Amino acid sequence: MNKIRVAVLMGGTSAERAISxxxxxxxxxxxxxxxxxxxxxDAAALKGGSHxxxxxxxTADVGSSEIAPLRIEELSCGEAGAKPDVVFIAxxxxxxxxGTIQGMLELLxxxxxxxxxxxxxxxxxxxxxxxxxxxxxxAVPQDIVLKRHSSFAVAELSSKIQASFxxxxxxxxxxxxxxxxxxxxxxxxxxxxxxxxxxxxDPTVLVEQFxxxxxxxxxxxxxxxxxxxxxxEIITGSGFYDYHAKYSPGGSSHIIPARISEAAAQTSTDxxxxxxxxxxxxxxxxxxxxxxxxxxxxxxxxxxxxxTPTSLLPDAARAAGISFAELLDMLIVYALE
Numbered sequence: 001m002n003k004i005r006v007a008v009l010m011g012g013t014s015a016e017r018a019i020s021x022x023x024x025x026x027x028x029x030x031x032x033x034x035x036x037x038x039x040x041x042d043a044a045a046l047k048g049g050s051h052x053x054x055x056x057x058x059t060a061d062v063g064s065s066e067i068a069p070l071r072i073e074e075l076s077c078g079e080a081g082a083k084p085d086v087v088f089i090a091x092x093x094x095x096x097x098x099g100t101i102q103g104m105l106e107l108l109x110x111x112x113x114x115x116x117x118x119x120x121x122x123x124x125x126x127x128x129x130x131x132x133x134x135x136x137x138x139a140v141p142q143d144i145v146l147k148r149h150s151s152f153a154v155a156e157l158s159s160k161i162q163a164s165f166x167x168x169x170x171x172x173x174x175x176x177x178x179x180x181x182x183x184x185x186x187x188x189x190x191x192x193x194x195x196x197x198x199x200x201x202d203p204t205v206l207v208e209q210f211x212x213x214x215x216x217x218x219x220x221x222x223x224x225x226x227x228x229x230x231x232x233e234i235i236t237g238s239g240f241y242d243y244h245a246k247y248s249p250g251g252s253s254h255i256i257p258a259r260i261s262e263a264a265a266q267t268s269t270d271x272x273x274x275x276x277x278x279x280x281x282x283x284x285x286x287x288x289x290x291x292x293x294x295x296x297x298x299x300x301x302x303x304x305x306x307x308t309p310t311s312l313l314p315d316a317a318r319a320a321g322i323s324f325a326e327l328l329d330m331l332i333v334y335a336l337e
Contacts, residue, residue: 003037006332007075007084009101011042011067014093015180015201023307024067024090030325036332039084043091043101045069076108086335087112088328089304093177097304098124113335115303119280123301124175126206129279136278138271139297141165141209141290145174146195148203154195157207158188165209171195173202177302184210213292216258218272219305219316221327223282223334228269229316233258254312256319260291268296275301283334286313 008031010024011017024040031038075084087105089112091097099121105112115123122129130140142165146152161169168186171194172179181201183194191207198205219229233255258265272287279285279301286305289296305313307324317327 003035004086004332005039005084006031006036006086006088007039007041008088008090009041009043009070009096010090011044012046012091012093012096013044014091014095016092016177017044019306019308020090020092020096021067022309023092023311026307026309026324027088027090027328030328032325032329035329040067041070042067043070043096045071046095072104072108075105075110084110086110086332088332088335089114090307092304092306093180094124094175097177097302098175111335113331114283115279115281115285119282120303122279123281123285123303124177126172126174126300127204129301132278133275133298136274138274139295141211141297141299143206143208146205146207148199148205154188154192158191161188161207168210170206170208170210171198172206172208173198174204174206176201211290211292211297213290214258214260216260216268216289216291216296217312217316218268218287218289219313220272220276220281220285220287221283221317221330221334223337226273226276226281228272229313230256230319231258231260231265231268232256232312232316232319233260234312252310254315256315258291261294264291264294264296267294271296271298279303283331284313 008024008027010020012020028038028040087110089096089101091101095101097120099117102112102117102120106117127145133140144160161167168184171183171185173181181198183197185191185194195205215234217232217234220226221229235253235255268289268291271289275287275298276285281303284305286302288299290299305311307314314324314327
């Protein structure tokens with residue numbers, strides 16, 4: 001058999017650049033050299049290296065010599081017949097997870113891992129995703145949507161929150177991942193600063209009901225006949241699964257299977273499969289939920305889950321008897337179907 005040329009696309013210019021590079025390096029290290037010829041490409045060159053703001057305490061990883069800058073001609077023509085057979089998208093955030101890079105690859109006619117243009121764009125837009133889920137009868141937290149250029153008074157917003165769902169709330173950018181720009185606000189006095197910071201990352205901000213319960217995640221693999229992975233319960237020392245809890249060693253613990261009732265587990269799995277189908281996801285997705293009593297609420301859907309040493313999807317696959325290398329094989333097969 002001829003080896004498959006796999007271009008691992010990572011880095012980029014989003015606020016999640018460092019996480020993307022970690023994901024990409026994990027993938028590169030695990031790809032079976034007996035089956036694949038890997039190429040490491042940094043998507044930052046597509047936008048001239050102009051980066052989004054970074055989370056507090058996070059420095060930009062500029063990459064290293066083993067990662068080449070992505071050039072369109074390299075993907076479309078290749079050098080000396082080295083055009084990739086498939087692109088493994090290891091990008092996170094804007095410009096990688098939102099359908100834009102997927103649209104470019106569609107135009108170039110190159111298969112790629114994960115969801116297509118529409119599913120990627122929908123999942124990235126939290127407010128729109130929640131509208132779709134509500135219409136399908138899938139439970140989600142209540143929220144208030146704010147636009148950067150719309151006038152609103154914090155006192156008026158605070159009164160609206162109190163009348164709708166009360167404090168605490170979580171303030172988050174609408175189209176951002178890894179809880180970047182997210183803040184738990186327990187009193188009205190903290191709203192202004194949290195909203196201002198969230199607007200640094202997106203022109204639309206959600207002020208969302210903060211639910212207290214058991215935080216879980218549900219991974220799904222497949223295209224036409226997707227299957228759910230074991231549910232993972234997430235435990236953090238701070239009680240909030242923020243950027244540092246997600247990516248710092250020891251920042252969180254993963255418990256498999258999640259310690260929830262059988263009824264809650266069945267509903268959570270059903271929600272994850274329905275979300276995957278509703279948005280039109282393919283290959284993989286990961287639905288994050290909060291279980292309150294026996295009722296799960298969908299928090300968001302990830303079309304390109306992280307593949308770092310502390311990431312959830314590889315853990316769930318491992319619990320299902322799928323090694324990391326086997327998981328990569330499956331995602332490449334789904335991309336080539």
